Amino acid sequence: MKNLLKSLLFVFVALFAVDRIGGQIMWWVNQHTQDMSGPKLKYLANEVDADIVLLGTSRCNFHYVPSILSDSIGMSVYNGGIDASNCIYAHYFVLNQILLHHTPKIICLELMTSDYAVSANSFETTSFFAPYIGRSEKADSVFREAGNYWYYRLCHLYRYNAKAVSNMGGLLVNKQLESESGYIPLPRPMFVPERLDKVHKSKNIDELKLQYIRKFIMLCKSHHIALAFMVSPAYSEADTDLYGTLKDVAKENEIPFFDYHTQGLFLNHPEYFKDSGHLWDKGARLYTSIFAHDLKHYIVTHSTGN
Amino acid sequence: MLFNSLHFLLFFPVVCVIYFILPSLRVRNLFLLGASYYFYMNWEPVYALLLFTSTTITYLAALGIGYCKERRGKRLYLVGSLVLNLSILFLFKYYNFMAENISDLLARWGMSVQMPEFNLLLPVGISFYIFQALGYSIDVYRGNTLIEKNFFTYALFVSFFPQLVAGPIERSTNLLPQFKQEHSFSYENIMTGIRLMLWGYFLKLVLADRCALYVDPIFNNVPYHNGGSFLLASLFFPFQIYGDFAGYSLTAIGAAKVMGFNLKENFRRPYFATTVTDFWRRWHISLSTWFRDYVYIPMGGNRVSTLRCYFNVMITFIVSGIWHGANWTFIIWGAVHGMLQCVEKLLGWNKEQWKVRGKIIHWGLTFCVVCLAWIFFRANTISDAFLITKGIFTNLAMPYMRVADFLAIALALTIVFMKEIIDEYDLKIRISESPIWIVRHMYIVGMIAFIILFGVLNGDQFIYFQF
Numbered sequence: 001m002k003n004l005l006k007s008l009l010f011v012f013v014a015l016f017a018v019d020r021i022g023g024q025i026m027w028w029v030n031q032h033t034q035d036m037s038g039p040k041l042k043y044l045a046n047e048v049d050a051d052i053v054l055l056g057t058s059r060c061n062f063h064y065v066p067s068i069l070s071d072s073i074g075m076s077v078y079n080g081g082i083d084a085s086n087c088i089y090a091h092y093f094v095l096n097q098i099l100l101h102h103t104p105k106i107i108c109l110e111l112m113t114s115d116y117a118v119s120a121n122s123f124e125t126t127s128f129f130a131p132y133i134g135r136s137e138k139a140d141s142v143f144r145e146a147g148n149y150w151y152y153r154l155c156h157l158y159r160y161n162a163k164a165v166s167n168m169g170g171l172l173v174n175k176q177l178e179s180e181s182g183y184i185p186l187p188r189p190m191f192v193p194e195r196l197d198k199v200h201k202s203k204n205i206d207e208l209k210l211q212y213i214r215k216f217i218m219l220c221k222s223h224h225i226a227l228a229f230m231v232s233p234a235y236s237e238a239d240t241d242l243y244g245t246l247k248d249v250a251k252e253n254e255i256p257f258f259d260y261h262t263q264g265l266f267l268n269h270p271e272y273f274k275d276s277g278h279l280w281d282k283g284a285r286l287y288t289s290i291f292a293h294d295l296k297h298y299i300v301t302h303s304t305g306n
Numbered sequence: 307m308l309f310n311s312l313h314f315l316l317f318f319p320v321v322c323v324i325y326f327i328l329p330s331l332r333v334r335n336l337f338l339l340g341a342s343y344y345f346y347m348n349w350e351p352v353y354a355l356l357l358f359t360s361t362t363i364t365y366l367a368a369l370g371i372g373y374c375k376e377r378r379g380k381r382l383y384l385v386g387s388l389v390l391n392l393s394i395l396f397l398f399k400y401y402n403f404m405a406e407n408i409s410d411l412l413a414r415w416g417m418s419v420q421m422p423e424f425n426l427l428l429p430v431g432i433s434f435y436i437f438q439a440l441g442y443s444i445d446v447y448r449g450n451t452l453i454e455k456n457f458f459t460y461a462l463f464v465s466f467f468p469q470l471v472a473g474p475i476e477r478s479t480n481l482l483p484q485f486k487q488e489h490s491f492s493y494e495n496i497m498t499g500i501r502l503m504l505w506g507y508f509l510k511l512v513l514a515d516r517c518a519l520y521v522d523p524i525f526n527n528v529p530y531h532n533g534g535s536f537l538l539a540s541l542f543f544p545f546q547i548y549g550d551f552a553g554y555s556l557t558a559i560g561a562a563k564v565m566g567f568n569l570k571e572n573f574r575r576p577y578f579a580t581t582v583t584d585f586w587r588r589w590h591i592s593l594s595t596w597f598r599d600y601v602y603i604p605m606g607g608n609r610v611s612t613l614r615c616y617f618n619v620m621i622t623f624i625v626s627g628i629w630h631g632a633n634w635t636f637i638i639w640g641a642v643h644g645m646l647q648c649v650e651k652l653l654g655w656n657k658e659q660w661k662v663r664g665k666i667i668h669w670g671l672t673f674c675v676v677c678l679a680w681i682f683f684r685a686n687t688i689s690d691a692f693l694i695t696k697g698i699f700t701n702l703a704m705p706y707m708r709v710a711d712f713l714a715i716a717l718a719l720t721i722v723f724m725k726e727i728i729d730e731y732d733l734k735i736r737i738s739e740s741p742i743w744i745v746r747h748m749y750i751v752g753m754i755a756f757i758i759l760f761g762v763l764n765g766d767q768f769i770y771f772q773f
Contacts, residue, residue, distance in 0.1 A: 003493045007747060014751040022755060035710070157758045164759045165717075166710035173709055190532055190703070275530075 023156025
């Protein structure tokens with residue numbers, strides 16, 4: 001028994017030391033990697049200075065070409081979409097990080113049904129900002145809501161679990177080379193994707209998510225930032241009520257809602273899609289020019305009071 | 307309750323502590339029985355009734371066999387046990403498959419007959435505990451094992467939680483006597499058990515689940531991928547299933563070891579096999595020896611004519627395929643393994659002792675055919691399996707691959723390969739068994755840290771639970 005206690009004590013103490021030292025090393029890796037999400041989050045949190053910042057998940061990251069928007073609207077644009085961050089908690093955290101050092105004129109938020117609907121694991125895609133636990137009060141509050149704050153708090157290495165390999169890979173391969181102000185072009189697909197079946201039913205509302213959407217709006221309002229919501233094209237038919245909840249919130253707060261998915265934009269052009277949820281570069285460029293036109297029209301009509 | 311869940315990480319130490327504190331063997335066994343049922347009922351409490359039913363049937367059948375003086379009576383009890391247990395298995399696992407196939411067949415002949423289908427959830431580990439219980443019935447009938455008169459001890463043998471849901475399928479001759487021995491607290495057993503469990507977790511969380519992140523999307527979306535992706539997925543799947551299943555077995559063996567029980571070895575570096583016959587001496591050993599002893603040998607084994615021997619091999623492996631699941635893909639997988647072994651017997655490869663070059667060639671050949679057969683095992687349908695195989699040979703283009711996934715799999719495979727080399731050639735350089743105390747303990751610390759950092763920690767199910 002004495003031997004076992006000695007072994008257990010050693011393992012716990014050594015594990016604690018390895019965890020803390022490993023946590024520091026992984027933070028350094030996270031801050032120096034040239035992978036996808038790590039450097040982007042670091043840039044958004046410390047350096048972004050664009051007039052228009054686009055936020056959202058991969059559908060934002062791969063669908064909006066900043067140069068096209070910039071040329072059309074005459075403001076600087078940065079695409080802050082982060083791959084696999086499809087929940088409002090992530091967007092809320094990112095916005096808070098930006099506001100620590102910069103106040104954009106316009107925030108354009110690409111929305112998905114996962115931003116308001118009940119899902120099996122609502123906080124699944126928040127792990128990419130787990131390294132910010134203890135460094136950002138907003139990150140802490142999101143993970144407290146998620147119920148896994150204390151796991152991350154106790155185990156520093158666990159904060160890097162989701163991204164450890166890609167972060168380390170990012171020390172060897174620079175994935176930011178292809179990036180144009182945050183936009184990552186998707187290559188042409190090998191096959192034309194199949195259209196997804198029409199979704200008829202609206203989803204059950206996750207009240208906490210809705211609360212975070214309102215928090216997001218309030219944060220923009222308190223910093224006098226104009227806000228726009230978008231849903232970019234997808235290769236599937238959608239009923240209006242898929243986004244009805246979000247549209248109601250937008251209407252309440254006088255926020256423009258550009259819904260190209262329900263509109264069925266590009267539904268007859270499968271050749272623009274990489275898969276049912278993403279446009280490849282050709283489709284993205286075409287779509288951005290359409291969105292730029294609509295956004296410009298909105299800005300012009302509302303600034304002149306028409 | 308999954309081995310890779312926080313629930314188990316709390317459950318297991320508590321069970322161990324109470325087990326060693328309890329005063330008598332009888333109380334300890336009752337406690338383990340309760341803990342095992344609790345473990346099982348965490349999935350679907352009602353299915354514990356099936357476990358209990360199978361236990362009761364085989365327990366009573368064994369008593370009946372013992373009390374009968376005549377061979378005919380003994381046989382009657384054995385057949386009763388086999389029929390009832392296999393009926394449970396058939397109803398829950400195979401009935402819908404059979405009904406669907408009969409309906410299809412009749413439809414082809416122009417008869418529209420809709421057989422009723424049951425919407426039953428497959429009870430976790432049903433094939434494992436039923437086979438373990440049936441093994442006991444047959445052993446009692448053959449006089450290979452003593453009849454266990456204490457129902458609770460026997461129930462513990464069938465439901466012992468470390469190996470209940472995915473093996474190793476234990477024999478009564480090995481495990482039952484261990485429930486009659488006092489297992490005192492042993493530092494060596496605990497440390498050995500922990501090391502085995504850690505390696506099991508490594509195989510599951512770092513290797514298998516990481517491979518799954520690549521393999522599953524490819525096999526589940528066959529029309530969208532090219533031959534390059536199929537090839538890579540087909541190369542990763544053998545390691546996914548190995549890591550998943552060997553990982554579970556090692557965790558089970560380790561957990562039992564901590565409490566002082568010795569379970570059978572279930573995997574012995576199967577991808578180092580130089581023939582398919584050799585592969586089956588190394589892969590899922592507890593199942594292959596079960597089929598050898600209770601199916602292949604009773605049919606005559608290899609002590610019959612050559613043709614009959616091939617027939618026996620084919621039947622054994624087709625049944626093995628069916629055991630894995632109610633799908634034609636498993637049946638084809640079993641048949642392919644049977645055929646390959648017949649070919650090896652025909653060529654005399656199963657008895658050949660190759661030198662280095664021959665070994666390397668046959669190792670490569672065996673690995674390739676085993677990988678090809680795994681395609682049928684993993685594919686969702688037979689047509690998917692053929693599309694994948696065709697794609698590999700006709701449409702070899704740049705695969706879909708994320709650098710991060712590739713790096714993670716390569717890292718895990720390198721570590722597994724090094725460990726397997728050390729074990730295969732019994733090299734005396736195991737860090738885990740170093741004579742230096744601090745090195746042994748740092749191995750444990752390093753493994754835990756490595757799993758936390760690189761493991762896929764989303765609590766995925768083990769593949770073999772479905773069998």
